[in-house]
Amino acid sequence: MNPIEIGIMLGKIVLVLAGLLTTVPIMLFMERRGSALMQNRLGPNRIGPFGFFQAICDAIKFIFKEDLPPAHVNKFYFSLAPWVAVIPAFMTFAAIPFAGPVTLNGTQISFQIANLDVGVLYCFAIGSLGVYGIIMAGWSSNNKYSLLGALRSSAQMISYELTLGLSVIGLMMVFQSVKLGDMVVSQGEALVSIAGVTIPKWGIFIQPVGFIVFLISIFAETNRLPFDLPEGEPELIAGYHLEYGSMRFALFMMAEFVNLAVASGLIVTLFFGGWQLLPGFGFLAHLLTGAGVIQNGNLVVVLFQFLSFLIKVVFFLWFFVWVRWTVPRFRFDQLMALGWKVLFPIALANVFVTGLLIYKGVF
Amino acid sequence: MLAQRKVGFLNRFYLIEVIRGLWITIKNFLFHEKVTLQFPEQRRDYSFRYRGQHYIKAVNGVENCTACMLCPTVCPAECIHIVAGERPDKEKYPIKFEIDSLRCCFCGMCEEACPKDAIKLSNIYEMSQENRTVWEKEFLLEQRGNK
Numbered sequence A: 001m002n003p004i005e006i007g008i009m010l011g012k013i014v015l016v017l018a019g020l021l022t023t024v025p026i027m028l029f030m031e032r033r034g035s036a037l038m039q040n041r042l043g044p045n046r047i048g049p050f051g052f053f054q055a056i057c058d059a060i061k062f063i064f065k066e067d068l069p070p071a072h073v074n075k076f077y078f079s080l081a082p083w084v085a086v087i088p089a090f091m092t093f094a095a096i097p098f099a100g101p102v103t104l105n106g107t108q109i110s111f112q113i114a115n116l117d118v119g120v121l122y123c124f125a126i127g128s129l130g131v132y133g134i135i136m137a138g139w140s141s142n143n144k145y146s147l148l149g150a151l152r153s154s155a156q157m158i159s160y161e162l163t164l165g166l167s168v169i170g171l172m173m174v175f176q177s178v179k180l181g182d183m184v185v186s187q188g189e190a191l192v193s194i195a196g197v198t199i200p201k202w203g204i205f206i207q208p209v210g211f212i213v214f215l216i217s218i219f220a221e222t223n224r225l226p227f228d229l230p231e232g233e234p235e236l237i238a239g240y241h242l243e244y245g246s247m248r249f250a251l252f253m254m255a256e257f258v259n260l261a262v263a264s265g266l267i268v269t270l271f272f273g274g275w276q277l278l279p280g281f282g283f284l285a286h287l288l289t290g291a292g293v294i295q296n297g298n299l300v301v302v303l304f305q306f307l308s309f310l311i312k313v314v315f316f317l318w319f320f321v322w323v324r325w326t327v328p329r330f331r332f333d334q335l336m337a338l339g340w341k342v343l344f345p346i347a348l349a350n351v352f353v354t355g356l357l358i359y360k361g362v363f
Numbered sequence B: 001m002l003a004q005r006k007v008g009f010l011n012r013f014y015l016i017e018v019i020r021g022l023w024i025t026i027k028n029f030l031f032h033e034k035v036t037l038q039f040p041e042q043r044r045d046y047s048f049r050y051r052g053q054h055y056i057k058a059v060n061g062v063e064n065c066t067a068c069m070l071c072p073t074v075c076p077a078e079c080i081h082i083v084a085g086e087r088p089d090k091e092k093y094p095i096k097f098e099i100d101s102l103r104c105c106f107c108g109m110c111e112e113a114c115p116k117d118a119i120k121l122s123n124i125y126e127m128s129q130e131n132r133t134v135w136e137k138e139f140l141l142e143q144r145g146n147k
Helices: A003-038 A054-064 A075-095 A120-140 A144-175 A180-186 A208-221 A246-271 A281-291 A297-324 A332-360 B015-030 B070-074 B109-113
Strands: A099-104 A107-111 A190-194 A197-200 B054-056 B080-087 B090-100 B119-121
Touching (some): A003 A075, A075 A120, A099 A297, A120 A144, A144 A180, A144 A246, A144 A332, A180 A246, A208 A246, A208 A332, A281 A297, A297 B015, B070 B080, B109 B119
Antiparallel strands (some): A099 A107, A190 A197, B080 B090
């Protein structure tokens, strides 16, 4: 690697890390104001425009709060657990491409930290590591509610990991790759053209059933309502992070929000064409290049690709909030029944039908 | 007994119902009137009969109270402490009139018992304090209502 490539790589890493860290205050804002408006309240609207800087105040409060571990906890694992939860959350994004490749002065830049050969599998593997932080927190807290939360979390993660993996097998079969970069590129192809309107080969159009199973499973994976049993307030108080306060609790919250961002990124990359342009953006990019605002046409396209990716991700972040305040929490046995008796057979059937369709030459 | 609800055929799929629910949430998000009262700028109007902070009614700067001790007698929280005294222009008047704001339960019985229409409960409901305040006579003599 020459110095320029190293510089580009470092730049990309900084961009992704900064982007993910920025998701946290944005999510806080969306969650608090969004939930308030859905419940016909106004929510925090005093600090900054529309209350946008409320998150900064929250952060300052968390930083200056006294960090007091309870006497009965296992100190080492207690302080390690938040980091074990938060680091895998950041790591998962490494394989997700956020814009198409561009060539600048003979150097090809691909907007993806690592185009791994294992792609999706890496995302799932690292994503499921996050549960270790939760189990560690639950166990080291030496508290029955925390432990119950951690137990539920592990059971839930294992059940839904399976359906999560099975639901994307159909996609892998169609695109014949597990590399996320390749999958996004092949999603740019046209599926059908009806009267001039081209429907792209986005994952949702070729795998609608897989998409629904994936969406439900990712809700369970990120411990969001309606599947947030690990921290179910009515029965477990706060679940695994019951004994945590100040910045350590903030780390858990950060892990949750970053996980949401990664989950949205995965949904978008697998089922909504990743950085493929949204309808109308191609025309806009063409217009900007034609007007001579920016000389390098490729750069404009990359910018719009990045914007498309961002818009899609933000929509799914919003969708997580939207669903949270719509659907009530499941009971634990209902959750398990849904995972094993409904989603698992559907995912298996989806794989079978997709195989059949590929054999018949539909895709 | 657990009532068995009839579940329709479409309800069994749950997803359709979830989508309907999502529609309801977004309707509330976008169109429904927000009920929040922005407190320091907007204030809620309470009824005229609301029992808030006390005051002693005064006419021409002289308090109506004659220290008859009916209000401390009737007070269920025993929060009113009066020391009676004499003055040339007025036979009996309270030298000290104290209301322990923490003990008071704002039942309004002092107001009902008062034969001179002296003690009144105003409409003021913002009574946050930084210490365990006992309202003195000077404070109570501020006219904060027109009851």
